[in-house]
Amino acid sequence: MRPTRRPHADPAPRRPRRRGPRARTPLAALALAALAAACSRGEPATGYEVLARFPHDTSAYTQGLLYHDGVLYESTGRYGVSELRRVELESGRVLQRVRLPDDRFGEGLALLDGRLFQLTWESGVGYVYDAETLALLDSFTYTGEGWGLTTDGRSLIMSDGSDTIRFLDPQTFETVRTVAIRDNGAPLKDINELEYIGGVLYANIYRTDWIVRIDPEAGNVLDWTNMRGLLSARERTPYTDVLNGIAYDAENDRLFVTGKLWPTLFHVRLTSGATP
Numbered sequence: 020m021r022p023t024r025r026p027h028a029d030p031a032p033r034r035p036r037r038r039g040p041r042a043r044t045p046l047a048a049l050a051l052a053a054l055a056a057a058c059s060r061g062e063p064a065t066g067y068e069v070l071a072r073f074p075h076d077t078s079a080y081t082q083g084l085l086y087h088d089g090v091l092y093e094s095t096g097r098y099g100v101s102e103l104r105r106v107e108l109e110s111g112r113v114l115q116r117v118r119l120p121d122d123r124f125g126e127g128l129a130l131l132d133g134r135l136f137q138l139t140w141e142s143g144v145g146y147v148y149d150a151e152t153l154a155l156l157d158s159f160t161y162t163g164e165g166w167g168l169t170t171d172g173r174s175l176i177m178s179d180g181s182d183t184i185r186f187l188d189p190q191t192f193e194t195v196r197t198v199a200i201r202d203n204g205a206p207l208k209d210i211n212e213l214e215y216i217g218g219v220l221y222a223n224i225y226r227t228d229w230i231v232r233i234d235p236e237a238g239n240v241l242d243w244t245n246m247r248g249l250l251s252a253r254e255r256t257p258y259t260d261v262l263n264g265i266a267y268d269a270e271n272d273r274l275f276v277t278g279k280l281w282p283t284l285f286h287v288r289l290t291s292g293a294t295p
């Protein structure tokens with residue numbers, strides 16, 4: 020069945036569907052109890068700490084995000100304005116941009132062995148660029164939709180809106196293996212932007228404020244983190260869209276998150292994420 024079509028710019032942000040930790044394990048039950056206790060005390064029920072804030076282009080419909088050698092690389096979506104960008108972290112200034120064809124909707128982005136790989140949403144076409152120059156080197160095709168993309172250093176790891184993650188060979192783009200994502204045995208769909216950090220797959224869940232951490236080998240969800248309240252009400256406009264975009268600065272151990280058309284990119288530390 021075809022997944023629900025994603026809005027290009029939702030003027031009235033949808034209420035996120037209920038997603039989150041379920042009290043089916045002792046750990047989840049403890050986390051929920053702590054959450055309930057925090058709520059009852061009037062404290063914000065969040066699972067993160069903001070360490071720094073940086074400007075983010077409010078015209079960037081963030082679909083892919085990564086950090087490498089001191090700069091951010093961003094893939095933006097929407098037909099007619101999709102781009103690959105090199106972005107200065109501190110200012111949010113776009114240092115270099117490559118415009119996609121008007122009929123391509125930019126999606127996930129990964130960097131492996133000096134090459135950038137960019138997915139598109141429904142056209143089944145991906146692009147390969149030189150990471151230094153952003154020169155277009157090649158293109159490839161895949162079946163189904165393109166959502167998130169990251170790498171474990173060997174394979175490209177791709178989400179497509181379903182509950183299955185694909186591992187692609189970066190040379191042939193063949194699917195090497197697939198992993199079914201399960202949260203306490205239940206299929207977890209709408210896995211969106213991805214970041215592979217230290218053997219763990221971090222993922223946005225589309226239309227929610229949740230980031231999940233996944234064991235990419237077995238496919239089981241390790242924990243959920245609620246990013247609610249990250250963007251203040253003052254920073255939101257009718258055009259502000261959902262949380263999406265996770266990047267990691269391995270050299271300085273910095274985790275970055277932002278959202279589609281958000282004015283801010285955050286350096287955060289996840290505090291509620293507990294590995295069983």
Ligand SMILES: [Ca+2]
Nearest residue numbers: 084213214265
């Ligand atoms: Ca990412």
